[in-house]
Amino acid sequence: MNGKPTLAVVGATGAVGAVMLQILSQHADVWGDIRLVASPRTSGRKLSVRGQETEVVALTEQAFDGVDVAVFLVPDEVSTQWAPVAVAKGAVVVDNSAAFRMEPDVPLVVPELNSHAVRSRPRGIVASPGCATLSMVVAVGALHAEFGVRELVVSSYLAVSAAGQDGVTALRDQLSLVAGTDLGTHPGDVRRAVGDSTGPFAAPLALNVVPWAGSLQDGGWSSEETAIRDETRKILDLPGLRIAATCVNVPVITAHSAAVHARFEQEITVDRAHEILATAPGVVLFDNPGAGDFPTPSDVVGTDPTWVGRVRRSLDDPRALELFVCGDNLRKGAALNVAQIAEAVAVELSKA
């Protein structure tokens, strides 16, 4: 390829799109033209990227003329319809939706762990995992490379912005309702006060936690829980990995957390786990609870890495480790991972 590749950002006017434009303005500039694409409803707006006002064009076949890489930051059904159109026009698609993640001929990529996988893309599509998986898999993958992971139990603490602006608005409305009241001390009073204002969630989130995310699957599992299992197995190339996840929404705006129990093939020590995590790409070790050092969502929101703390070896199993991990679900959990994949694709294209 001659010159820098042209990038299309599909879904530029959404919440993840806004974070993508920030990231594109901050990262080393591997792109030639950057084209902003959105639904006809929001096209025509001007948005700033790399310091330039850029007009958003409507999502049509022509929007992909001359595009080398197209990142899709849109709902599943939009990706399903339009990703093949972009591929047919010659673009490599990097998709943030769930539409293609588990397709066998679509690589599922976390660049810190399996960037090599971008090289084989028979459908012309590379998928980025869901934010619940991305909140913990970079840290787990770093430990796996040394110790060999055999089993994971993941309990998540999911932020509302993963459900989009509707989720954020619902939580803010509910918090205004309960501030200064004695709600939360009698059965059902929060539910009555919130009424129908649960937004995209199955129950009120103010002064509450809600153990449900996604749609109902066989055996009582939620789709978010089976996705963590399926995606982690695919990313780590461990089709037989034992993994049980529980997804719980919590009243946090942005940054997912997870309590992870990881059992490895080999005995582990906290000291060696600390060494690995302290040097792993994309990971920050923040683990000194005696000094108040452990990650919390409000401290890591807006940052790129996966933060890891509360590293403990099981008292009953020298091969098992507990971790508490936090990561920004809009950055590493969405826009950042997609940008990293797109940059890896750009490097591959430059070699062609």
Next chain:
Amino acid sequence: MNGKPTLAVVGATGAVGAVMLQILSQHADVWGDIRLVASPRTSGRKLSVRGQETEVVALTEQAFDGVDVAVFLVPDEVSTQWAPVAVAKGAVVVDNSAAFRMEPDVPLVVPELNSHAVRSRPRGIVASPGCATLSMVVAVGALHAEFGVRELVVSSYLAVSAAGQDGVTALRDQLSLVAGTDLGTHPGDVRRAVGDSTGPFAAPLALNVVPWAGSLQDGGWSSEETAIRDETRKILDLPGLRIAATCVNVPVITAHSAAVHARFEQEITVDRAHEILATAPGVVLFDNPGAGDFPTPSDVVGTDPTWVGRVRRSLDDPRALELFVCGDNLRKGAALNVAQIAEAVAVELSKA
């Protein structure tokens, strides 16, 4: 013994004491006199119990004159000092603090699981477990009786009222601060806004979760986490049980939750687990996520049972089950369990 036993409620003016007085007014009346005891600072107040205004007397040796059973709802150091005094005066002490829980000659009792243990009390003291253990152990114990539990991974979602009124006040103050703002979307903005108003917690709880509760133990564990392990082993009489807990404070006023991964000796089925949980004393099965039926803190606050939902068999291990449990940390997690133990002691005394 002739007639009904006399009960002393030590710590009657505290948060758990208030719940105890409600419970004593609701339960079948096994008690003769009920004496309310508190620190000299709050003695002299009149509180209602069983429909009668009753004056609170100061905590002195004389307060235990003629007392058969004394429930202690006070901090560890008050129990350490005063429980032996009550015993020396002839009372059986039922202690809610952590002071005696792990003493080998003090039974640790959850009446649904090991009420027989109240019969042997060489120190004259019976201990009630901590609220984090009580939030899940009734459900786990019921399944253990059938399947034989071998390993537990517990991730908790702890409510602030477990830290007393200071915890509730801190969260309410913080929620008022963030209501109607855009706090929670930039690194550290909640921490800056909350400043020193973290109350008894290690970090802000509004729009946040905090993976720390208690004091630092060997290996990076918190005291709340090792307590769940130690207490569960003692209650279930399984000194070799593998158990790893992670304790996380969440912005909920009252009702603890836990995601529990339980591995059993035998293969299990969800149908049989449902049958057991549906009929276990002190447990309510609430598990139909397709209809929105799963327990959340705001729905179970103020109720007595341990609520269980999200029952799933591991997709990779036919002996492992996932559960989500919720229980009121001031009722079953504290006052109710103490009242149940005291009532079991009263039955024993009536046989003597």
